[in-house]
Amino acid sequence: MAYILVAEDELSINRLISKNLQLVGHHIVQAFSGEEVLQQVILEKFDLILLDVMLPKVDGFEIARQLEHTVPIIFITARTNLSDRLAGLGLGADDYIVKPFEILELLARVGAVLRRTQKQEKVFTHDNVSVDLLTRQVFFNHQEVPLTPKEYELLQTLVLNRNLALSREKLLELVWGYDFMGDSRTVDVHIQKLRKKLEWEDVIKTIYKMGYRLQTGKPK
Structure with a gap:
């Protein structure tokens, strides 16, 4: 299965996402700030990043700019307006999911991105x-x-x-x-x-x- 970085500063949400991804077989690394994300991508090669837009210190949009399409990204955010979605997709994000969301929806979107990038199990x-x-x-x-x-x-x-x-x-x-x-x-x-x-x-x-x-x- 895939190697996924879960970048979400709300502990309960990070734990919920991570636990369910692990249950279906993925390997998970957790990050709680933008700085942690940038440090982790230097140390590890991830198949996908689930990236909260409103991370402390360095926000998700800035992280996406710095990564320059080198890692597939699904933005996770409470922002619902169209301009934010277009901004995220314009930065090369593979998907954009708005809180609150159903875990099964998140898993389906993760699976869809991994299939497109050929990282999903066959x-x-x-x-x-x-x-x-x-x-x-x-x-x-x-x-x-x-x-x-x-x-x-x-x-x-x-x-x-x-x-x-x-x-x-x-x-x-x-x-x-x-x-x-x-x-x-x-x-x-x-x-x-x-x-x-x-x-x-x-x-x-x-x-x-x-x-x-x-x-x-x-x-x-």
């Missing part, structure tokens, strides 16, 4: 299952497993958000879309099919009264 493997995220093929014990389009999309959503609890409603939204007319039992049926085909009864966990989680490590 194959996910756990136990005897391998998921090729480029070809959309799934293998169990080296034998390809036939999945319907929705079964694959559900599996991919669980993989990309692994170790995170996802409600049935959120899975419906992400996989079937806002205009889907069915109910949450659709998710349950597809989960059962995935568990059976992949022998993942103990990997796709049921979260009581909520939904499901693809568990690849110890719960945190």
Whole structure:
């Protein structure tokens, strides 16, 4: 997975972002000021920087100017006006996300930037299952497993958000879309099919009264 610098001066937000990125497999370094960011990019080569605009000492826009497009950047800010967004994108930022935001939205945007820069994982493997995220093929014990389009999309959503609890409603939204007319039992049926085909009864966990989680490590 990717090596990401999380630059956010609010401790609680930095911790929240960092923890969720780590849960889905990324390696994280934290920074709490603009000076720390500039020091870290000298010491380490990052695949992506999540950069708060309003950092103390050196703000995010100035950092972007100094980095001169050498590292992909997603700006994170409370500023909502169009001029700030255009300024950030004009400095070469790959994306711009406004607080408050949903963690799943942030993870999706991180994934999109990493795919564009070819830093996103191409194959996910756990136990005897391998998921090729480029070809959309799934293998169990080296034998390809036939999945319907929705079964694959559900599996991919669980993989990309692994170790995170996802409600049935959120899975419906992400996989079937806002205009889907069915109910949450659709998710349950597809989960059962995935568990059976992949022998993942103990990997796709049921979260009581909520939904499901693809568990690849110890719960945190």
